[in-house]
Amino acid sequence: MPFLDTLLGKYLMTFVVAMIPVLELRGAIPMGIAAGLPPVAACGVAILGNALPAPLVILLARRVGNLLRGTKWFGSKILWLEQHAHTRGRLVKKYRLAGLVLLVGIPLPGTGAWTGALAASFLDIRLKNAMPAILIGLLCAGAITTAVTMGVVHLI
Numbered sequence: 331m332p333f334l335d336t337l338l339g340k341y342l343m344t345f346v347v348a349m350i351p352v353l354e355l356r357g358a359i360p361m362g363i364a365a366g367l368p369p370v371a372a373c374g375v376a377i378l379g380n381a382l383p384a385p386l387v388i389l390l391a392r393r394v395g396n397l398l399r400g401t402k403w404f405g406s407k408i409l410w411l412e413q414h415a416h417t418r419g420r421l422v423k424k425y426r427l428a429g430l431v432l433l434v435g436i437p438l439p440g441t442g443a444w445t446g447a448l449a450a451s452f453l454d455i456r457l458k459n460a461m462p463a464i465l466i467g468l469l470c471a472g473a474i475t476t477a478v479t480m481g482v483v484h485l486i
């Protein structure tokens with residue numbers, strides 16, 4: 331029996347997929363449910379996996395960006411990333427923590443814990459303030475994604 335077919339393998343796969351930028355819990359929850367996990371369990375594991383990288387992103391994004399900005403190849407990419415974070419961060423800048431909850435909590439492309447953590451880092455929102463907002467946003471996004479996935483499953 332392959333490892334990913336075991337219960338532990340399904341949980342681990344859901345957890346790891348949720349850590350991947352862009353996919354995050356929007357991809358992990360449907361995948362976990364499709365693998366046979368209970369919806370609440372898939373949602374919970376995906377939220378944990380998606381939340382894990384956020385503190386590191388908040389703490390290290392600016393430092394790594396500053397180091398790489400001076401390089402020829404990474405300089406333009408860092409500039410684009412900072413502009414993207416500031417563009418996405420308008421909502422956060424205007425409404426601060428409530429904006430961060432909305433940015434993370436609406437499960438659309440370009441939103442999520444990674445984007446929220448980048449916005450928090452570039453807008454100088456402290457980790458102790460940003461993480462509760464990101465976690466609340468992940469709970470909202472997880473509930474929405476799970477509900478939509480279950481609605482689609484019932485239609486099929």
